[in-house]
Amino acid sequence: xxxxxxxxxxxxxxxxxxxxxxxxxxxxxxxxxxxxxxxxxxxxxxxxxxxxxxxxxxxxxxxxxxxxxxxxxxxxxxxxxxxxxxxxxxxxxxxxxxxxxxxxxxxxxxxxxxxxxxxxxxxxxxxxxxxxxxxxxxxxxxxxxxxxxxxxxxxxxxxxxxxxxxxxxxxxxxxxxxxxxxxxxxxxxxxxxxxxxxxxxxxxxxxxxxxxxxxxxxxxxxxxxxxxxxxxxxxxxxxxxxxxxxxxxxxxxxxxxxxxxxxxxxxxxxxxxxxxxxxxxxxxxxxxxxxxxxxxxxxxxxxxxxxxxxxxxxxxxxxxxxxxxxxxxxxxxxxxxxxxxxxxxxxxxxxxxxxxxxxxxxxxxxxxxxxxxxxxxxxxxxxxxxxxxxxxxxxxxxxxxxxxxxxxxxxxxxxxxxxxxxxxxxxxxxxxxxxxxxxxxxxxxxxxxxxxxxxxxxxxxxxxxxxxxxxxxxxxxxxxxxxxxxxxxxxxxxxxxxxxxxx
Numbered sequence: 457x458x459x460x461x462x463x464x465x466x467x468x469x470x471x472x473x474x475x476x477x478x479x480x481x482x483x484x485x486x487x488x489x490x491x492x493x494x495x496x497x498x499x500x501x502x503x504x505x506x507x508x509x510x511x512x513x514x515x516x517x518x519x520x521x522x523x524x525x526x527x528x529x530x531x532x533x534x535x536x537x538x539x540x541x542x543x544x545x546x547x548x549x550x551x552x553x554x555x556x557x558x559x560x561x562x563x564x565x566x567x568x569x570x571x572x573x574x575x576x577x578x579x580x581x582x583x584x585x586x587x588x589x590x591x592x593x594x595x596x597x598x599x600x601x602x603x604x605x606x607x608x609x610x611x612x613x614x615x616x617x618x619x620x621x622x623x624x625x626x627x628x629x630x631x632x633x634x635x636x637x638x639x640x641x642x643x644x645x646x647x648x649x650x651x652x653x654x655x656x657x658x659x660x661x662x663x664x665x666x667x668x669x670x671x672x673x674x675x676x677x678x679x680x681x682x683x684x685x686x687x688x689x690x691x692x693x694x695x696x697x698x699x700x701x702x703x704x705x706x707x708x709x710x711x712x713x714x715x716x717x718x719x720x721x722x723x724x725x726x727x728x729x730x731x732x733x734x735x736x737x738x739x740x741x742x743x744x745x746x747x748x749x750x751x752x753x754x755x756x757x758x759x760x761x762x763x764x765x766x767x768x769x770x771x772x773x774x775x776x777x778x779x780x781x782x783x784x785x786x787x788x789x790x791x792x793x794x795x796x797x798x799x800x801x802x803x804x805x806x807x808x809x810x811x812x813x814x815x816x817x818x819x820x821x822x823x824x825x826x827x828x829x830x831x832x833x834x835x836x837x838x839x840x841x842x843x844x845x846x847x848x849x850x851x852x853x854x855x856x857x858x859x860x861x862x863x864x865x866x867x868x869x870x871x872x873x874x875x876x877x878x879x880x881x882x883x884x885x886x887x888x889x890x891x892x893x894x895x896x897x898x899x900x901x902x903x904x905x906x907x908x909x910x911x912x913x914x915x916x917x918x919x920x921x922x923x924x925x926x927x928x929x930x931x932x933x934x935x936x937x938x939x940x941x942x943x944x945x946x947x948x949x950x951x952x953x954x955x956x957x958x959x
Contacts, residue, residue, distance in 0.1 A: 464490045466937060467764045467774045469756045469789070472500030474915045474926040474933075475780030476741035476750070480530040481934035483746055487941065490774075491745070492754040492766065497735075498742045500782065501891065502923075504733030507883050509843035511733040512805045514886040516850060517923060518701060518818075522725025525927035531744040536731035538838040544701070544727075545817040547872050548644040548693060552814070553822075555645060555694060644693025644822040654690055661716060662723030669716045674897045677715035678708030697820035698722065701830040703921070704799040704892040706854055711899035714920050721924070727818055732840050737923070759789050761910030776910045776937050780930065783893060783917035790907070796917055801891035802853040804828075804865050805883040811836060811847040812873035819872055826868025827853045827861070849873075849880070857887060893921040901925075905933040909940050 466482055468475045471493035482489045497503065505512045519526065521539060526532060543556035645651045661669075675683070677699060681691050691708075700706035702718040730736040742750050755767040763773045779786045787793040816836040821828060831851035835842035842848040851865060858864045862885070866877045893916060903918040914933035919925035 464488050464772065464774045465941065466490075466776045466778060467492060467772055468778045468780050469759065469764065470500065470779065470781035470785070470915075471495075471498040471738070471742065471750055471752065472780060472782075472915070472926065473502055473738050473741065473923060474930040475778070476738055476745070477525075477529045477531070477927050478778055478780060478914060478930035478934045478937075479745055479749060480741060481931065482937065483749065484530050485934075485938055487938065489749055490772065491742075491750045492756055492764070492772075493750065493752045494755045496752050498750060498752065499735050499738035501888065502734040502738050504735040505884055505886070507805075509846070510805065510807065510848055510883055511841040512848075512884045512886070513729075513734040513803060513850065515801055515888050515891050516729075516734065516803045516852060517892070519728050519730065519923055520721040520725045521728055522721040523922075523924040523927070525924055525931060529741075529927050529931070531741045532737070534744075535737060535740055537728040538731050539726040539728040539816075540832065540837055541815055541817040542726060544698060545814055545819045546644045546694065546697065546822045547819060548822040550871075550874075552819075553644055554817075644689070646687045646689040646693065650687050650690050654686075654694070657686070658719065658723040661720050664720065666717070666720075669720065670713055670901060672713060672716065674899070675712045676708060676897060677705075677710045677712045680712035680715070681708070693822045695719075697822050697824075697829065700854060701818065701820060701852070703895070704801055704854055705894070706824070706829060710895050711897040711901075713901060714895045714899060717901075717920060718922070729834070729838055731838050756789065759911070761908065775941060776912065778933055778937065779911075779913040780915055780933075782890070782915065784890065786913055786915070786917075790911075790913070793913065797894040797896070798890035799892040799894055799921075800855060800857075800887070800889045802857045802861070802885065802887040804851045804853065804861070804885050806849045806851070806869070806877070806880040807842075807883055808833075808847040808849050808877075808880050810875075812849070812875055814873065821868075821872060825871065827858055827864050828868045828872065829854045831869060831872060848883075861885065893917045895921055902932075903929075905929060906936040906940075912937055 465488040468479055468482075468489060468491045471491050475491055475493075476498065479489045479491050501515045502517070503514050505514065519537065521537060526535065526537075543554060546553040546555060643651070645654060673680075678691065678696070681695060682688070686695065696706060696708055699708060699710070699715055699718060702722065703710050703714065708715070754769065756764050757767055758765045759777045759779065761777065762775065763771050764777055765771050779789060781789075783793070783795050787795045811833050814833060816833070818830055818832050820830045828851045831849060833847060834850045835846065835848040849869070851869060853861070853865065862882055866880065869880075870877045901919055905912050905914050905918055907913060912933045914926075914929040916922065916926040916929070918929040919932075920928075
């Protein structure tokens with residue numbers, strides 16, 4: 457017979473990145489912690505399937521080297537990030553256009569100088585030399601403040617703005633030559649003046665403090681961008697496909713504050729993926745926790761402020777419970793918790809006979825001419841995801857996938873990569889109906905993590921629906937638990953978790 461209960465300070469339900477990172481902060485503070493996961497593996501949606509030597513992400517959320525909690529979370533010191541080529545590659549009107557991530561090498565003043573220089577050039581509807589067009593000035597003010605702060609350099613992460621080793625000649629948005637292979641007037645970024653304004657805007661938003669972003673009036677992202685004076689062509693040709701890749705919301709219904717945070721990270725860092733697949737991040741967190749902290753295959757059936765009940769181990773007594781599951785599972789254990797809407801995501805993985813000539817770029821479809829929102833030759837970004845000599849192309853479809861998904865995706869990819877896809881092998885199709893929580897306004901980016909003393913909740917549904925949001929909500933929850941436990945007396949030593957009854 458087993459002991460009827462197990463003593464531990466904190467039980468964390470769910471071994472996704474939020475639960476595991478909270479466990480690191482608690483154990484680092486001397487709090488005995490047990491992480492219980494119903495699935496046979498850790499990571500939740502950040503999981504990776506292995507097929508014939510390929511590593512295939514199920515959801516494939518993009519990371520950014522500018523995410524602060526990737527640097528600040530204990531246990532992630534050894535995380536290796538593989539960056540895409542700077543910025544993104546846009547497909548529009550049958551052409552590829554490169555837009556770099558950082559706004560302007562001269563900072564806000566340099567970008568505004570470019571605005572003035574382009575505005576003063578002799579072309580119709582442009583103010584006389586030396587004047588800034590009123591709409592341009594308004595857009596610059598709305599997007600942010602001057603004097604951007606330098607982004608801190610993180611452990612093991614490339615410094616934002618590091619020159620690319622990829623395609624030669626790529627220049628930042630807002631600098632002359634930012635768009636390549638594009639005749640004048642056909643760029644998805646708009647005119648040269650539009651590009652300069654966009655460069656100034658990205659520079660400003662990259663240097664704006666987070667608290668100032670969060671104090672702005674909140675609107676749907678598409679409406680906010682239009683009211684700030686961003687041209688419709690720039691929104692549809694660049695910002696819409698970019699934010700679709702970052703937030704899985706091609707309709708731009710996301711809160712403008714969340715969109716601003718995503719654009720700020722884009723301007724300050726590099727888009728990237730974890731080496732070895734998405735699972736590398738949660739597996740690293742799990743491996744570096746004290747032995748026995750994480751137990752998979754343990755189903756929690758009910759929770760209270762002082763215990764959890766499991767199907768395998770009966771009751772486990774504790775001093776606090778942290779729910780770190782997805783929003784729907786958390787509401788199943790605590791009826792009354794808000795369950796948001798979700799953006800469905802389908803990831804299609806192909807093995808190509810020859811690697812398309814896009815290098816390590818993230819390719820976005822500015823035309824929205826098919827089901828694929830963005831795609832990349834992932835094996836060029838992270839060679840560990842494909843066997844030697846093989847090519848892995850991973851593509852993301854947002855919303856409800858079409859009935860003839862494989863045929864529609866192949867046709868679309870043939871246009872995007874400008875090559876035949878008939879001989880490509882479909883390795884896997886992963887559809888996740890509740891992949892990313894929707895963040896439509898009004899959206900509280902700091903939803904309470906402390907429900908009452910002894911009961912807490914964290915996850916990407918409490919902050920922003922990104923890996924950064926999940927990690928930050930875990931930080932807030934761990935801080936709240938430590939504050940409450942610290943005022944309740946000394947902590948105790950845990951007994952070992954009992955073994956489940958034999959069948």
